[in-house]
Amino acid sequence: MANIKDVAKVAGVSIATVSRVINQGDKVNAQTRDRVTRAMQQLGYRPNANARALVTQKSATLGVVIPELTDPFFAALASGVDNVAKENNLQLLLSTGMGSEESELSALNVLLDRNCDAIVMHSKHISSKKLQDLMALHSGLILIDRLVPETIERCVWLDNIEGGRIAARHFLALGHNRFACISSEYEIEDPRLRLHGFKECLAEQGVNNAAIPVSFGAPNQQGGEIAAQQLLTEGHRFSALFVYNDAMASGAISTLEDNGYRVPEDISVIGFDDVILASYTRPKLTTMHYPIHTMAKQAAQMALQRVSSDATDASTTKGKYLPRLVKRASCARR
Structure with a gap:
């Protein structure tokens, strides 16, 4: 299996230059960047995401906490977050916690222990005060299907x-x-x-x-x-x-x-x-x-925005959604 030294040798550059290309550094000219990229493709070299995260100080992951996998509602939520992960070339990390504050906190900690800093969380059992404390500690934590008024700019919810x-x-x-x-x-x-x-x-x-x-x-x-x-x-x-x-x-x-x-x-x-x-x-x-799929996508984008070095003020984001009546065949006039 090819490593970074092999790429440097084929491209005719230093290991440091290959590292800068991998981590999207701006001190590499276009011709050199192209040569390194071709060498990586030729050798089938894939950068280690965890190693890259150590260099960039950014996790290559996007996390989501849901109660369970089998419910179609939560599957749609996870799918929305996954769409945003794929759009940003990130790996989705999914953790489940249901029925108690302890379970939800444990699910969140699973992601935090893996250095996941952008997280969409569905929580119904953690107290509002505890969620405020968690959001103060973790800037990329966004709540979905829950409104905590004190942190309304970090919430995406339905009326x-x-x-x-x-x-x-x-x-x-x-x-x-x-x-x-x-x-x-x-x-x-x-x-x-x-x-x-x-x-x-x-x-x-x-x-x-x-x-x-x-x-x-x-x-x-x-x-x-x-x-x-x-x-x-x-x-x-x-x-x-x-x-x-x-x-x-x-x-x-x-x-x-x-x-x-x-x-x-x-x-x-x-x-x-x-x-x-x-x-x-x-x-x-x-x-x-x-519209849980749409809401999940917005929540994921908000989470990524908050951990981005060029993030804008997310407090202007409107997180409130309204449900819509879908008329089918189970209702009739009296």
């Missing part, structure tokens, strides 16, 4: 309250007046905010929030099935069902139809996230589009 309001307005426009909700049992802010926006909008139109039943479950298809069964077992009557995410909505539709209800003829259903699953449920799911 979940408005998402709930949009769903409620759509049901009202279709003439519905009997509502139910299925939400995540996880104690994080997203389900609480979506539910708050939904109920707030209905209350403004005279709907009694106390009369809207809410069933909770794990944020997956099985959780949606169980939560929908609970609503039916308890005897609640409703024609419009707002569900925390698309996976739960898919499970809920399965339960409704197993119990003789037709969607959307008897019960209309709105999900949230607009993952690929939403286009393949039967009926196809009306849902709130969450």
